[in-house]
Amino acid sequence: MTSVAVGKPAKESTTAVVGSPAGVAVDGNRDTSWFSGSCTHTSFNDFSPWWRVDLLAVYHIITVRMVNRGDPPRFTDVSDRLRDATITAGNTASTITTYCGFFAGPGTSGQLVTVNCVPGVIGRHVKIQIQTQFLTLCEVDVFVIPLLEREIE
Structure with missing residues (x-):
């Protein structure tokens, strides 16, 4: 199964x-070290950070996977920052309110977090938001089922 998020436009609430930048989380590079330039990182004073991807088409959203930060041992382990992550979807960037799932965490170093959406989630945009400082994502995969032609009308 291939992620439809790879190479799609992404944004984040702030960039540290x-x-x-947001786009490194959908570049296909699964390196977990922020120091390699492969992970996003929101700003220091953003206490409700979010990240989102525009899938460029509307889909049934089935699963969202997040690759958590996992820096080399010589650096402080901050992988526990991925916690209390709410995943939502929507058809426009301003209406991403359909609940998909939740990851309580805390995350572990380099962890691949899989969140299976509740049934019936449809959207073009997928958003990940936490309620603490610093959202860092090294890769985000979105797995979908295409809409049937009658669902598009």
Whole structure:
């Protein structure tokens, strides 16, 4: 199964530094070290950070997978920052309110977190949001089922 998120436009509430933009979480690079430039990182004063991807088409959203940060041992382990993550979907960037799932965490170093959406989630945009400081995602996969032609009308 292939993620439909790879290479799609992504945004985040804030960006901590130039090397950690939203798009690195859908670039197909599963490296878990933020220091390699493969992980997003929101700003220091963002206490309700979010990340979202535009899938460029409306789908049944089935599963969202997040690759958590996992820095080399010589650095402080901050993988526990991935916690209390709510995943939602919507048809427009301003209406991403359909609940998909939740990851309580805390995450572990380099963890692949799989969240299976509740049945019936449909959307073009997928959003991940936490309620603490610093959202870091190293890769996000979105697995879908295409809509039937009669569902599009």
